[in-house]
């Protein structure tokens with residue numbers, strides 16, 4: 128429950144909606160309680176008038192009494208109607224203040240979570256899956272809103288109505304009041320427990336539904352693999368199994384719900400019977416009038432819904448507290464990588480790794496061991512090596528996605544941790560190993576780092592990345608929409624759009640993480656030639672598997688098991704006749720075999 132205290136700052140922020148909201152609840156309840164009194168009086172009036180009417184049986188006056196009686200009943204009716212209308216009006220105001228407040232807080236909270244997510248480091252995103260992140264910002268926030276809106280509204284409403292109705296009931300007749308209120312706690316407790324069962328089962332259904340949607344999503348994404356391995360039938364069977372699971376859970380919920388409502392009605396009906404019986408006895412004793420029974424029945428039915436709401440609100444608050452706890456877990460998470468508050472620095476491009484070691488925080492994998500090298504502005508440094516040898520890790524450390532666990536990384540003689548991070552990263556063009564394109568136009572994807580579209584620059588970047596002609600062949604050219612994973616583009620085209628995106632920034636440091644793997648050697652040469660021009664005086668780090676990609680680099684680092692096993696130019700490394708030479712020979716052989 129303590130986790131909900133986090134929301135108090137929002138309640139304070141929107142206090143000028145909350146306070147009038149509570150006032151409207153009070154006023155609407157006054158108009159809610161008054162009709163019961165009027166109905167009670169009307170009831171007694173009918174009873175008395177019937178006796179008077181019978182007294183004048185056979186006299187002319189009887190019809191006069193009849194019309195006076197009818198007229199006063201009509202007045203009572205109109206009064207009840209007016210009170211109901213006034214109540215409705217204030218209920219409207221109550222919702223307009225409290226529920227609207229909850230929507231404002233929901234909006235603020237979502238923005239706060241999203242803002243915080245953006246600040247968190249890459250390691251955080253490795254630890255938590257996207258579904259979980261999304262759930263906390265959507266589903267959990269919705270549950271919290273239920274506490275802030277209906278939760279607060281119904282609680283205030285119930286408390287005020289109870290105080291008013293019970294006070295009036297006690298003044299009329301204590302015995303009848305006690306008997307009518309007696310079944311209500313049973314009703315509240317039953318609803319609380321049944322609600323918990325319903326919530327538990329609903330959550331199970333939700334889980335099954337997520338499993339079902341993930342299953343469908345994955346299978347449609349991988350439809351090519353399913354079809355080529357002729358696994359349609361087996362996938363369909365798995366789908367049937369998942370659906371069956373979902374159905375079973377849904378049935379279990381329906382069963383509880385089917386029992387729930389009739390039980391509630393039974394309990395409410397029982398309360399009415401008790402009031403009528405005990406009330407009847409009291410009338411016979413002369414303690415109350417029959418009008419009082421009618422009045423009590425109205426009170427009782429008025430209290431039934433708030434009592435039911437009480438049980439519902441209790442479990443709703445519990446769920447909100449659990450959700451807020453999950454939200455707080457993420458909101459209290461501190462970003463591992465934080466930028467010092469220093470002025471932006473214009474990067475010249477010198478990168479110096481001094482005895483750098485790095486262990487991944489969650490897996491404990493030692494990805495780099497005592498790595499030392501220097502890249503001067505204007506140089507092209509190539510990194511080659513077996514898979515898992517630590518190449519991408521070097522790129523991650525240059526980008527300061529992680530901080531090294533040993534040694535030091537300097538950029539232009541300043542420790543990377545002391546640079547203004549936003550300014551530093553904005554001067555790096557990074558092309559990741561796994562291409563990611565947004566579901567947007569090609570132009571917007573290339574111009575991702577810019578705030579506005581400059582078509583000339585976009586076209587030039589596409590030309591430099593050797594993808595211009597491919598784009599122009601498409602019907603809508605740069606305006607072609609591409610899906611999340613660029614469905615209309617080939618793997619090589621996607622890689623080149625991703626390269627254009629990095630070039631478009633005119634970066635001081637360019638990092639290619641194995642992003643030419645799906646590009647043919649001729650196109651690769653063209654891109655590298657273009658880069659030679661663009662990156663003059665700037666630093667390029669090219670990670671690759673093919674020697675053809677890197678043989679013209681100023682310096683080549685050969686990585687092996689997290690260490691630099693060899694370094695030098697292509698010619699120097701060939702002369703050494705060690706790992707690089709072996710790799711070269713092997714690739715030459717493969718090329719000859721493929722030719």
Ligand SMILES: Nc1ncnc2c1ncn2[C@@H]1O[C@H](COP(=O)(O)OP(=O)(O)OP(=O)(O)O)[C@@H](O)[C@H]1O
Pocket residue numbers: 253487488489490492493494512513514515516517518519520521560641
């Ligand atoms: N985010 C991560 N969390 C934990 N361990 C990681 C992470 N990324 C990489 N590793 C591990 O660190 C080691 C080095 O990985 P890295 O990605 O740097 O290799 P690589 O040389 O780029 O490989 P490849 O050529 O296959 O891309 C590997 O053992 C890998 O399993």
